[in-house]
Amino acid sequence: MILDYDKKMCNIITAQLVSVTYPQIVAKAENGEVLTIKTSEKQREDPLFWAALKNILSAGLWIPVGRHFHQLLSFDWMVPGAATV
Secondary structure, eight states, rough: BGGGSSSSGGGGGEEEEEEEETTTEEEEEEEEEEEEEBHHHHHHHHHHHHHHHHHHHTTOOOEEEEHHHHOBBBSSSSSOOOOOO
């Protein structure tokens, strides 16, 4: 099921990375708003995290970001579907 149809969707915005330069991540939301993504201490110390973000930036992918705190979300727009028998 896509979260577009779920009440949780109001807490998620779609953003595209504009700049990834340690320790700052800048993204642009679909509505044009420029966001500074907040990172945790663990993320700031993880070289693989920064490498993955640079790959996302170069690919031009859209990512889910928390609406209120501007943090990257560890899940996508998909939620588990109902089990089929």
